Amino acid sequence: MTVDTKEDIKALLSAEGDRMTDLLRRGLQVKLDHLDNCVHLRGLIEYGNVCEKNCLYCGLRSGNGNVARYCLSDEEALGCARLAHGLGYGSVALQSGERTDPAFIDKIEYLVREIKKIDGGSLGVTLSLGEQSEETYRRWFEAGAHRYLLRIESSNEELYYKIHPRNDKHSFRRRIDCLESLKSIGYQTGTGVMVGLPFQTLDHLAEDLLFFRRMDVAMVGLGPYIPHPDTPLYRHKDIIPSAKDRMDMTLKMIAVLRIMMPEINMVAATANQTIDPQGREKAIAAGANVIMPNLTPGEYRESYFIYPDKACVKDRPDQCQTCLDIRLAAIGHRILYNAWGDSLAFTKKNGTKSQ
Numbered sequence: 001m002t003v004d005t006k007e008d009i010k011a012l013l014s015a016e017g018d019r020m021t022d023l024l025r026r027g028l029q030v031k032l033d034h035l036d037n038c039v040h041l042r043g044l045i046e047y048g049n050v051c052e053k054n055c056l057y058c059g060l061r062s063g064n065g066n067v068a069r070y071c072l073s074d075e076e077a078l079g080c081a082r083l084a085h086g087l088g089y090g091s092v093a094l095q096s097g098e099r100t101d102p103a104f105i106d107k108i109e110y111l112v113r114e115i116k117k118i119d120g121g122s123l124g125v126t127l128s129l130g131e132q133s134e135e136t137y138r139r140w141f142e143a144g145a146h147r148y149l150l151r152i153e154s155s156n157e158e159l160y161y162k163i164h165p166r167n168d169k170h171s172f173r174r175r176i177d178c179l180e181s182l183k184s185i186g187y188q189t190g191t192g193v194m195v196g197l198p199f200q201t202l203d204h205l206a207e208d209l210l211f212f213r214r215m216d217v218a219m220v221g222l223g224p225y226i227p228h229p230d231t232p233l234y235r236h237k238d239i240i241p242s243a244k245d246r247m248d249m250t251l252k253m254i255a256v257l258r259i260m261m262p263e264i265n266m267v268a269a270t271a272n273q274t275i276d277p278q279g280r281e282k283a284i285a286a287g288a289n290v291i292m293p294n295l296t297p298g299e300y301r302e303s304y305f306i307y308p309d310k311a312c313v314k315d316r317p318d319q320c321q322t323c324l325d326i327r328l329a330a331i332g333h334r335i336l337y338n339a340w341g342d343s344l345a346f347t348k349k350n351g352t353k354s355q
């Protein structure tokens, strides 16, 4: 299967029936050949849902008045990290709405330093806190964070502005600059897109995959778009592909990307499981190798309402873990506990040791 040109990629993304099954099998085989059957965990801490931005698809947007806003206390956030360590997760991921005020920046720096004190720095730290200045990214990196996820959402500028307001706060150019800053600082940098957006075409999706390769990122998170009723993009919900088609396209994107970039880390996003009960396992079986189980304290989970019917909102972390172990064993995979699970693409290039 050749993946050199946009036409090659579009042909693969068009696969259906037996051809699609072959593609997904190939994605899995490439992963097993270059990596292994291990799945890495990032305990997800949804730190807060206050957001300065107004992305047209997201329930946390500042313009949505129907959200009870929260921010975890230090003790709650650090409790989640200790829980992750106790459960044997090698890493945590701190995610939140975008805030750029000095109090927030200081607080994240403090929390990262405190998380790194747990058991002598045994937890890896991924951040997903949106667009920040280069100085902020550097401060958080120096505090001990080593991976950063910032989805480009769509690599096509025209489509980007159909799903974001066209203003300085939502600049496509700035988002790319942020990704460049993160890479130059030394983060394992991840990006990604939503699949099945209104107005998105096969060309856009093929361009997204080429964008990931051109940016030479270490990690990618791909997931289906899920319309949220309290957002402006919801009015286009009738022109998007069905849930099954969004799921199938996400799986094909994962498989093609695994063939294109065999050694990167790829997240099986929770959104997959939201539109298909087997969604995360299907993503793993198509080439993804990272899962982010939710560790956010129960009382806040429903307020981190990015999109409706989020999977596992009511599960306790220990239940989630048993369920994951069983589900992954059923597809010939196993969780690698007590390891950071760094991106091989990154560690090889930078001559660092994989942890």
Ligand code: SAM
Pocket (backbone or CB within 6 Å): 057, 058, 059, 060, 095, 096, 097, 098, 128, 129, 130, 131, 149, 150, 151, 153, 193, 194, 223, 224, 225, 226, 227, 228, 271, 306, 307
């Ligand atoms: N604020 C940070 C940012 O935007 O990078 C991190 C949190 S944000 C909620 C994390 C991701 O949620 C976004 O990158 C976006 O792709 C995804 N997301 C938001 N709304 C979504 C929706 N309606 N359907 C699927 N994914 C969505």
Ligand code: SF4
Pocket (backbone or CB within 6 Å): 051, 052, 053, 054, 055, 058, 059, 060, 061, 062, 096, 097, 098, 130
């Ligand atoms: Fe805020 Fe991120 Fe949602 Fe955009 S995607 S509104 S930046 S939380």
